Amino acid sequence: MFKFMKTGVLAAFLIATAVGAHAQKKINEGSVTYTLEYGLTPEQEPMAAQLPKETKVKFNGTISKMELEQGPATITVLRDGSTNNGLILIDVPVAQMQLAVKQGKEEYEKAKASSPKLSDFKATGEKKMIGAYNAEKYTYKDDKGGSYELWATTDLELPAGFSGEDFKDVKGALLKFTRFQNGVKTTLTLKNAAEEKVGPLSLEVPSGYEIKTMEEIMAMQNGGGE
Template sequence: MFKSIKTGVLSLILISSAIYAHAQKKIDQGSIVYGIEYVLTPEQKAAVDVSTLPKENKLEFNGNISKLGMEMGPAILTIYKDGLNNTGLLLIDIPIAQKQYAAKMSKEDMEKQTGGIKYSDFKATGEKQTISGYNTEKFTYKDNNGVAYELWATKDIELTPGANNVEFKDVNATPIKFTVTQGGVKTTLTIKSIKEQKAGPFSLDVPSGYEQKTMAELEAMKGGG
């Protein structure tokens, strides 16, 4: 169960770097800070100390590529994602063990992290609300398992492919607050701030000093831990 929580958090990172934008002001590079709320089952709560899960994360983006990092136990994870091609690079640093691993993430790897969840049936409700300074409208939608969700999206801004995902393309606006289920973990993410500033440039090339693995090999290394 703890393994599924960790997988869900990794999926959450990928999703939080996955906003589709089609709006007025275009931001080519910068940073986004997300607040994170977890909706865990009793079994999930028993398997992990909720206080150890991240309450926010920060995404940097430049053009097609984004960068997002977090600490998970003794490891530092950094994910680079090509939002245009839906490919990525995962870097894992374990200072205490003096180990550095890298794994290229294909489109299939990226889709596997989401657990096969897909979203559809986006419907605007006409309900309006100001969230984090943005004018938003409420949408409802569902996943391919029939689970219902809602999101609040704005047309105040437009972001580059480095911060987008075709999962929300039918909204035709930038989600500011949305709920997803990834890796069995249901989570609500809210954009707390978006800053237009210099970021990157970023690359999906494996840095020197990292031992390259496949995603399958990393999963095998993680084992039941």
């Protein structure tokens, strides 16, 4: 039953921590939709079919929410971009199971440590339109010798911390960018950003959910049967 969990939780977590932006249409409550492309290593290829090609992230203030259907489970990831605290909720109705994983500073730093460090962000002055937005190109690199480019716009402002610490030196909302999470290279391209009613979002564990660590979730996956 738990074979889906490892890839499902990984996919949800990497997407949730990969999306974002920070700095002229200001949206404080709404949603952002991204298309996703993955640069998988041969070892990562088996998970390719389970990784989504598009994701929608809802947000209200600095807290964002992303849902992923993975086999019989619904995985919900909430994250506060101002503190990097998070909450993962796993709901498996067929097993009458509701699990919650809290993500604090220690978990954030542990996940960040496994990814290449991004740095040397430089605005190039090259500009073009991407969808409805005026965009500027940036270059950047990682500590493994990789070089990248991204496109950002100041036409759109999303809540502080939405892009995470890696992109804090970029002025504007990210329209297309590449980053890593848990070793998976992901390129995200903005498809749509919209103001819409989301309602209150919280990192409090809902009633009825059993709190687990990520290590316990992985142990369930490894030894929990079919």
